[in-house]
Amino acid sequence: MIIFKKIKWKNFLSTGNKFTEINLIEAKTNLIIGNNGAGKSTILDALTFSLFNKPFRKVNKSQLINTVNEKDCHVELEFNIGNTDWKVIRGMKPVRFEIYKNGNVMNQNAAVNDQQRWLEEQILKLNYKSFTQIVILGSASFVPFMQLTAPNRREVIEDLLDIKIFSAMGLILKERVRGVNERLREISIRKNLLEEKIDMQNGFIQEIENTSKKDVKDKKEKIKNINEQIERYEDDLAEMSQELDAINKDMGMLSDCNKKLRKLGNLKGKLSNKVSTITKEHKFFSENVTCPTCTQNIEESFRLNRINEAESKAKELKKGYEELESAIKLEEENESKFKKITSEASQLTHEISKTSTRVSGLQTQTRDIEQEIQTITEQLKNRTTERHALDKLLGELEGLQKNQAQESEKNVYNEFAHALMKDGGVKSKIIKRYLPLMNQQINKYLQLMDFYINFSLDDEFKESVKSPIHDKFSYESFSEGEKMRIDLSLLFTWREIARMKNSASTNLLILDEIFDSSLDGFGTDYFTKIIKYVVSDANVFIISHKTDDLIDSFDKIIKFDKIKGFSKLV
DSSP: OEEEEEEEEESBTTOOSSOEEEESSSOSEEEEEOOTTSSTTHHHHHHHHHHHSSOSSSSOGGGGBOTTTOSOEEEEEEEEETTEEEEEEEEETTTEEEEEETTEEEOTTSOHHHHHHHIIIIIIOOOHHHHHHHTEEOOTTOOOGGGSOHHHHHHHHHHHTTOHHHHHHHHHHHHHHHHHHHHHHHHHHHHHHHHHHHHHHHHHHHHHHHOOHHHHHHHHHHHHHHHHHHHHHHHHHHHHHHHHHHHHHHHHHHTTHHHHHHHHHHHHHHHHHHHHHHHHHHHHHHHOSBOTTTOOBOOHHHHHHHHHHHHHHHHHHHHHHHHHHHHHHHHHHHHHHHHHHHHHHHHHHHHHHHHHHHHHHHHHHHHHHHHHHHHHHHHHHTHHHHHHHHHHHHHHHHHHHHHHHHHHHHHHHHHHHHHHHSTTTHHHHHHHHHHHHHHHHHHHHHHHTTOOOEEEEOTTOOEEEEOSSOSOBOGGGSOHHHHHHHHHHHHHHHHHHHHHHTSSOBSEEEEESSTTTTOOHHHHHHHHHIIIIISTTSEEEEEESOOTTTGGGOSEEEEEEEETTEEEEO
C-alpha cells in the first residue's frame, strides 16, 4: 500500500517563492476550502506533476510555472511503501527530476523516460489513468471510468488486479515470436541457398562421372586427325615455299630489266639523233657543191670525203641500231616475264599465308582439346574431393533442418503462451473471476447512497443497469447527480479491490467539488457517512466552495486565500 505522507510546492501555479506544505496523513477527513482562484485545487496538479510529469487539469505543463517569479518551479512528494521511504522531487526552470529511496538519490545516470518508467512500473505500480480513477474524483477535467474508452477501462482494471504483468509478458512473448520467426526466415533463406548449392554440387559430380575415358579417346582421335591435316598443310607449305624461292630467284635475275630497258631507250634516242644528223650531212654534201649561205664552191675532195664518212658512219649506226632494237626486244620480253612471275609470287604468297592461318587455327584447336582432356582428367581425379564437399553441404543442411524444427517447436509454445497473455486469455479469466465481487461492491455503495439500481459490468466493461421501474438503463440515461453516485461507487469499489489485491492501494482520496456540483443533499449525507465509516483506511481530502454545512463533518479544515497575488494557506 502506498502511504502518501506530505507534499509541498513553490513557484507552482499561483503559489509564490515560499513552500506551501500539506500533511497528507495528519487527519482522516480534510476539507479544503477557498474562493475561486485561491489555489485550493493546486494540490491535484502538484500530485500528478510530481508523479507523472503532467498537470491534472487541462493546462500546458509550461503554465504550471508561476507567472510572476517565472522560475524555480518546485514540487516535493513524500510517501511510504512497506518499510521503504520514498521522495520525488520535480521542477522546471531549472528542470529537475530526482527519486530518493531512504534518503539516497537513485538512478541519476538514467534517461528521464527510463526513470519515469521505473517510478510507475516498479515503485508505484500505478500509471496516470489508474491514479486518477482510485485517488481523484469530481473535477471538471476528470474523466469518470464510465466515460473512458474500452481499452482505457481495461488498463485501469488490469492495474487494480495487478495483472499488467501479463501484458508485459505478452509483449515479451510477442517479441520472442517475432525473433523466432525472423530466425526461421533466415534459416529458410540459408536452407534454400544450401539446397541450391547441393543441387549444383550433385550436378557437377554427375557431370564428372558422366565424362568417360571414351570422351578422352575421342578427343585424342580428333587431335590425331587435326595433326594429320596440319602435316598435309605443312607439306603444301614446304612445296609452295620451294616454288616461291625459285620464283624469287628468277625475279632477282629479272629485277633490273626495267632499268636496262630505260637505259636502252635513252640510247636509242641518242642513236636516232646521230642518225638524223649524219643523214642531213650526207644529204647536204650530196646535193650541194656550193655553200648556200656564202655561195662559195665546196672543195670537191672535201665534199666527197664528207659524203664517204657519212655513209660509213651511217652503216655503223644502222648495225648498232639493229643490235639495240634486238636488245630492247629482249628486255621487253624479260619485263613481261617479270610481271608474270611477280603475279605468280603474289598469289603463291597469299596461298602460303592462308595455309599458315589454317595451320595456326588447327594448332589452337589442338591446344583447346588438350586443355579439355586435362580438365576432364583433373575432374576425374577430384571426384573424391567433390564428394567430401557434398557431404559437408548435406551435413550443414541437416543441421539447419534440426535448427528449423527446434525453432518451429519453440514458436508453437511461444505463440500458445502469447495467446494466453492476450486480453482473451489468462487476464480475461482473472477479470471474470473478480467481476462478481466488483459488481457486488458497486451495488453495495450505490445502496449506501440510497440509489437502488442493479448495476453490473461485463468482461468487456460495458454496463448493464436495471431498476425496479425500467428493465434496462445505460449510464448516459441518468441525471448528473445519479451519474455522480455511480462514479463514486466505482471509485470506492476500485479502492476496495486495490486494497484486497494490495496492488494500487493507497491511503489518499481526493474529491474535487463533488458537493458543489450535482450531488444532491440527500446523497451528500450518505456520502459523508461512507467516507467516515466505510472508507476508513483513507486520508480523504474534499475540495469545496461549501463551508456552512460541511465544516463540522471534517477532522481538519485547510483554507486557501489569495494574498497580494499569491496563493497561501491561511
